[in-house]
Structures are given as C-alpha cells and as structure tokens.
Amino acid sequence: MSEVVGIDVEIKGQSSVCKQMCFSVSCSSLLNTLSRVSGVVERRNAIDVLACINIKAQYGSIKLKATDLDISIFASLAANVSKEGEVKISAHTLRDIVKKLPTDLDVTFEVNDQGKLLISCGNANFSLPNIVSSNFPVLEEGDYKYDFTLLSTVLVDLLTKTKFAVSLDDTRYNLNGIYLHTDEQFLCCVATDGHRLSCVKKPKPGSVNGEFGVIIPRKTVMELLKVLDDCNEVNIKLSDRKIKFTCGEYILISKLIDGTFPDYKAVIPMSQDKQMIVESGKLASVIDRVSVVVSDKIKSIRFLLKEKLLTLHSNSQECSDATESIEVDYNETPMEIGFNSRYLLDVLSCIKNKCKFSLLDGNNAAIIFDEDDPSALYIVMPMRT
Known part of the structure; x- marks a missing residue:
C-alpha cells in the first residue's frame, strides 16, 4: 500500500470549489501556529503543492496541514469563518507576511473570483496565488502496535537532552535520529554521532506491554519540540514504520528511520x-x-x-x-x-x-x-x- 496519498498533478485553470472562502483570525495566534507548522515544509520543492500549507475553513475554525512526504503536521485554530472553503498557499511566503503584520489585529483571508487569496490586515493588503490541485498529500497512518501517553515535560526532557548528539552525516543514516526504545523498566532516548553519546531514561508507561525500538528522524524531533509546550500531555502511537504524536491542537505523523541502531551499551566505559x-x-x-x-x-x-x-x-x-x-x-x-x-x-x-x-x-x-x-x-x- 502506498504510504503517501493525495498527490495530484497541478491542473492549470481548474476552478476551486472553495472560491468564496472567507475567514478572519487573530494575527498573533496565526503566527504562532504558522511558526510551528511551516518548518515541515522545504523551501524548494519540485512539486508545487509540497511548498504549501493547506488551509481549510469550516465550523468556526481553520485546519492547517503541511508535509514533506516524510512528516505530516496538522493544526487547528479558532477563527471567525463567514464562508467555508479550502486553499493551498506558499507556506513560507504566508509566514513571512504574517510576521510583518501588527500582532494586535485580526487578519482576513478571502478567495476572489480569479481564485487568488486576498489577505488584509489594517491598511495592508496582499494577493497570493492559490496552488490548484484536487488533493493535498498526507501520510497514511497504518496500524499502530503501541499507544501510550507521556507528560509533555517528560518527552521534552528526553528529546532536548539527546538531540544534540544526533549525527549529521547522511551516510550513517541509522545515526540520523534519536533511538526511542524500552526495556523491562525504562523508556529510553539515545543519540550518538560516534564521537559522543547521550542517554536519558524515564519510567516506562504502564500501558506499554513488551519492548520496542525505533529511530525518530532528527527533523521530526526538531519540529515536534516546537509544539510540545502547547499541551500538558502527548499521546504517542507507534507502528513498524510510523510514529504519531497528538499534542493539544497539533498532530504530527512521521516515518521512522529504517535501520538498526548500534549496541550503545557496549561502548559505555x-x-x-x-x-x-x-x-x-x-x-x-x-x-x-x-x-x-x-x-x-x-x-x-x-x-x-x-x-x-x-x-x-x-x-x-x-x-x-x-x-x-x-x-x-x-x-x-x-x-x-x-x-x-x-x-x-x-x-x-x-x-x-x-x-x-x-x-x-x-x-x-x-x-x-x-x-x-x-x-x-x-x-x-x-x-x-
């Protein structure tokens, strides 16, 4: 089964079913969400839609999602929605615009008859193209074998005290992430680049039966840390190839590194x-x-x-x-x-x-x-x- 669904060839001139979309939202709240979501998006992409954030306005909120095909992130934000709809807009351009706007005002988004997204805040007005494609790519979740919850402070501690030792050498791909695993007593995070090693252990959640070991990519760790201060608890689900984090209004799904982490215990003097x-x-x-x-x-x-x-x-x-x-x-x-x-x-x-x-x-x-x-x-x- 394909791991990515929803990638379609861009259809020039296709009219959007969301032409009349219109909503307003707090500028400071939007900037906070964009800062956490847009980091997943690579600035240069051969596929236009992968450089975008997908925004869907409905039921008094906006849903944002972004992906690089290895990580997908989803967020929800309260908004005043007058007309429901959906757009796909350049992630970094949108974030750069919102960063320049007054944080104490609301910003309004509206799609005009030409399919362009109009952004207005105070006396400032912007017009951006809407990338037209019928679907937005997301990672399929699959079946999760493990499901447990941690305090966000515990996960932050595990990740921040190990991430600095992750290898940046792409040829050693099995060291390009944090090794999250369990033994009989502990939930452990380990990282090494061959010159240094960091290892942090916390009590294993009671809901975890058996033992597992997965390697979380460095980029996933960095993007996850941006959202963990937004909630008290984070739910983690694991399969052989994917990991899913649910934290407040954010969901992050990532592929895992397909490799074997070295026996780090053997190098501890x-x-x-x-x-x-x-x-x-x-x-x-x-x-x-x-x-x-x-x-x-x-x-x-x-x-x-x-x-x-x-x-x-x-x-x-x-x-x-x-x-x-x-x-x-x-x-x-x-x-x-x-x-x-x-x-x-x-x-x-x-x-x-x-x-x-x-x-x-x-x-x-x-x-x-x-x-x-x-x-x-x-x-x-x-x-x-």
Missing part, C-alpha cells in the same frame, strides 16, 4: 576510577572563554587535573593560546585529557547544577553525569590536542 565534580555553569563559562582563541573548525581544549584544581588550556595554529583554572572536587592522581570544546558545552547546557566527570586516563572516553538527574548519562570521546 565500566572501569572509570577518577571522579571530578564541578558546577556545570562555571565550567561552561571557562570552556567558552578559553576556546575563544581557537579559530579552527574543531575547537580543542585540554584539561589538566590535579588535586582540587582543573586548568584548561587551548592554543591555535596562529600561536594564540589561553589558560584558566577553576576549583573542582577532585582528589585523584594528576591527569591530562583533551576534548572538543563544543561537545562539552553541548552536554553542560543540559545540566543545571553540578556535573560529575568519570575518567580513566587521557585515552579513554569521559562519562558525564548530572548530579541532580541520575536518569541522564553522557559520553564524550577524548581527542589529541
């Missing part, structure tokens, strides 16, 4: 014998200052650890260098280890208070823990500097 505890924010500030002299794409930094003191050092090919020391809780033998400063800053941004570095030597990965959140674990590989 088990014999770290040195522990360093430090305030995350203070360490991040020092790393940021010391790495500023490094103009290389990879800003490497070196840790020199001795009792109660961490000294950070960096240098560049232009012979610039920087050094700064910070007091830490460390009582082991002195050691040195190098890191990519960006990787450390990404981890530290997820930790509000104290963090703990678990170390072995300068050639082995560091495990970083959040002292306030035992559910989170981060691994950063060392680098030669």
Whole structure:
C-alpha cells in the first residue's frame, strides 16, 4: 500500500470549489501556529503543492496541514469563518507576511473570483496565488502496535537532552535520529554521532506491554519540540514504520528511520576510577572563554587535573593560546585529557547544577553525569590536542 496519498498533478485553470472562502483570525495566534507548522515544509520543492500549507475553513475554525512526504503536521485554530472553503498557499511566503503584520489585529483571508487569496490586515493588503490541485498529500497512518501517553515535560526532557548528539552525516543514516526504545523498566532516548553519546531514561508507561525500538528522524524531533509546550500531555502511537504524536491542537505523523541502531551499551566505559565534580555553569563559562582563541573548525581544549584544581588550556595554529583554572572536587592522581570544546558545552547546557566527570586516563572516553538527574548519562570521546 502506498504510504503517501493525495498527490495530484497541478491542473492549470481548474476552478476551486472553495472560491468564496472567507475567514478572519487573530494575527498573533496565526503566527504562532504558522511558526510551528511551516518548518515541515522545504523551501524548494519540485512539486508545487509540497511548498504549501493547506488551509481549510469550516465550523468556526481553520485546519492547517503541511508535509514533506516524510512528516505530516496538522493544526487547528479558532477563527471567525463567514464562508467555508479550502486553499493551498506558499507556506513560507504566508509566514513571512504574517510576521510583518501588527500582532494586535485580526487578519482576513478571502478567495476572489480569479481564485487568488486576498489577505488584509489594517491598511495592508496582499494577493497570493492559490496552488490548484484536487488533493493535498498526507501520510497514511497504518496500524499502530503501541499507544501510550507521556507528560509533555517528560518527552521534552528526553528529546532536548539527546538531540544534540544526533549525527549529521547522511551516510550513517541509522545515526540520523534519536533511538526511542524500552526495556523491562525504562523508556529510553539515545543519540550518538560516534564521537559522543547521550542517554536519558524515564519510567516506562504502564500501558506499554513488551519492548520496542525505533529511530525518530532528527527533523521530526526538531519540529515536534516546537509544539510540545502547547499541551500538558502527548499521546504517542507507534507502528513498524510510523510514529504519531497528538499534542493539544497539533498532530504530527512521521516515518521512522529504517535501520538498526548500534549496541550503545557496549561502548559505555565500566572501569572509570577518577571522579571530578564541578558546577556545570562555571565550567561552561571557562570552556567558552578559553576556546575563544581557537579559530579552527574543531575547537580543542585540554584539561589538566590535579588535586582540587582543573586548568584548561587551548592554543591555535596562529600561536594564540589561553589558560584558566577553576576549583573542582577532585582528589585523584594528576591527569591530562583533551576534548572538543563544543561537545562539552553541548552536554553542560543540559545540566543545571553540578556535573560529575568519570575518567580513566587521557585515552579513554569521559562519562558525564548530572548530579541532580541520575536518569541522564553522557559520553564524550577524548581527542589529541
């Protein structure tokens, strides 16, 4: 069965059944919805309709939907509908227009006799073409095997603390997303690009029977995070190839990455014998200052650890260098280890208070823990500097 339905060839000059559509809506509310929906749409598309948002006005609300054929997003917004109808309009052009309008006014949409969409707000008026096609493409949902609900704050925590480690290398497609899976006790999110790894665990919902493992694409994660603050709970449905999120007035359906996530547990070091505890924010500030002299794409930094003191050092090919020391809780033998400063800053941004570095030597990965959140674990590989 085809996964995408409703793609039709554009028919030039076809009259729309929605010629008389007319509605008005709060400009600020519309901008908020467009900001969350339009990100799914790619700016360049060979198929005109895929560059559009589909807007359907009926029963005192407008329904918006957009897709890139891998993700479909749906939203509902209260509106004053005087004439029901449906249009397909350039997503990014519409968002750019609404961004420029006064947020305290209503904006009116109307389709004229020529099939163009007229937008008016205050003294501003715009006319946009309506992309004519009989259907709008959407993803078929299929049969879902799992159905559970999470607090939106829990899902936000899972995703934000792992998304930074997702690989951007398209040749490693199975690492281009977050691995959402369960074991006997936990619901876990894991991401890695081969140089670092993030893993966060939460108690498994009672409605989940058995175990599953799926890879959610990076783009899906980024678009989902835009809507999760709009609701208290999010319902998640899973099949072998699709995942569906329902959050307040938003529904997002996405294909899953067809691949096998590596056995990440095998790379978690088990014999770290040195522990360093430090305030995350203070360490991040020092790393940021010391790495500023490094103009290389990879800003490497070196840790020199001795009792109660961490000294950070960096240098560049232009012979610039920087050094700064910070007091830490460390009582082991002195050691040195190098890191990519960006990787450390990404981890530290997820930790509000104290963090703990678990170390072995300068050639082995560091495990970083959040002292306030035992559910989170981060691994950063060392680098030669």
